[in-house]
Amino acid sequence: MSHHIVEVGDLHYTYPDGHSALSGVSFRITHGETVAVVGANGAGKSTLLLHLNGCLVPQSGTVRIGDFPLTRKTLQHVRRTVGMVFQDADDQLFMPHVYDDVAFGPLNLGLPPEEVDRRVTNALSTVGALHLKDRPPYRLSGGEKRAVAIASVLSMSPDILVMDEPTSNLDPKSRRQLIELLRTFHHTVIVATHDLDMVLDLCSRIIVLHRGTVAADGPAREILQNDELLDSARLERPLRLQGCPVCSPRESGPRQGFTPDGDESP
Numbered sequence: 001m002s003h004h005i006v007e008v009g010d011l012h013y014t015y016p017d018g019h020s021a022l023s024g025v026s027f028r029i030t031h032g033e034t035v036a037v038v039g040a041n042g043a044g045k046s047t048l049l050l051h052l053n054g055c056l057v058p059q060s061g062t063v064r065i066g067d068f069p070l071t072r073k074t075l076q077h078v079r080r081t082v083g084m085v086f087q088d089a090d091d092q093l094f095m096p097h098v099y100d101d102v103a104f105g106p107l108n109l110g111l112p113p114e115e116v117d118r119r120v121t122n123a124l125s126t127v128g129a130l131h132l133k134d135r136p137p138y139r140l141s142g143g144e145k146r147a148v149a150i151a152s153v154l155s156m157s158p159d160i161l162v163m164d165e166p167t168s169n170l171d172p173k174s175r176r177q178l179i180e181l182l183r184t185f186h187h188t189v190i191v192a193t194h195d196l197d198m199v200l201d202l203c204s205r206i207i208v209l210h211r212g213t214v215a216a217d218g219p220a221r222e223i224l225q226n227d228e229l230l231d232s233a234r235l236e237r238p239l240r241l242q243g244c245p246v247c248s249p250r251e252s253g254p255r256q257g258f259t260p261d262g263d264e265s266p
Ligand SMILES: Nc1ncnc2c1ncn2[C@@H]1O[C@H](COP(=O)(O)OP(=O)(O)OP(=O)(O)O)[C@@H](O)[C@H]1O
Pocket: 015, 016, 017, 019, 020, 021, 039, 040, 041, 042, 043, 044, 045, 046, 047, 048
C-alpha cells in the first residue's frame, strides 16, 4: 500500500514575515499507522500538517504522499488522498447549511446524488451530528462545528486522515466518540494534539516537534514515559501515566486495527 505512505524529507518552511517554523523535518509514516505529532505551542505542528494536504507547498525539502511528491501539479491528487481537519473549524465550513458543507466534497468528485446523500448521512451519523444537517454552520457551538468539520472530511472517504487538534472544544462524550471512531479508521491517521491522554488511547507512535525540528520519533508509550524529553518539549505525562488512581484502571491502549489487506497494523 505504498500509495498511503507519508514521507517528509528535510522540510523547511519560513513564513513571509521571515519567521522560520520548520527547520529540517524528516519522517516516514507507513500505511495504517496512527501517529501523534506533539509539541509546545508554536513548535510547528500546524505548519507541518498544512504541508500534508498541500495547503502549503515545500519551500525546501520534500513531502511525498504515496507515489506522488507534493507539487502544484499533484495537488488535486494529494487532496483526494489526504483528508484534513483544520485546527479552526470555521476555516472548513462555508456553506449555508451543514448538509451542503458535508456534501461539497462528494459533489465535487462528481458522485451521483444518491451516493452523495448516502455519504452525507453516514458521515454525519458517525460523528453524531445528523440532527444538525439543516442548521447554518455559523450558528453552531464550537464542538458542533468540529463534529461537522470532521464529517465533511469523512464524506470524502480519504485514505489518510490528518487532524489538527481534533478533540479541542469537544465535550467528554463527543471526545470519547471521536477516539472510538478513529480507532476504527483502518487507514493512516496523523493527529497534532496537546491531548496526550487521547494519544495514549489511540496512537502507537509519536513525533515530538520542538522549535521546528523533530526532537523525538518513537513508540508512544516510551515517549510518554520519558519525563526529561516531555519536559524539554513543555509537555507532561498523560494523567493515566501519572499514577492517577481514578483513571489508571480504565487504561486501554492504542488502536489495534486491521488494514484492508488483513495485516495487523503496528
Ligand atoms: N501566518 C504566520 N506568519 C508568521 N508566523 C507564523 C504564522 N503562522 C504560524 N507562525 C509561527 O510559526 C511557528 C509555528 O506555528 P504553528 O502554528 O505551526 O505551531 P503549533 O505547534 O501548531 O502551535 P499551537 O500548538 O499553538 O497550535 C510559531 O512560532 C508561529 O508563531
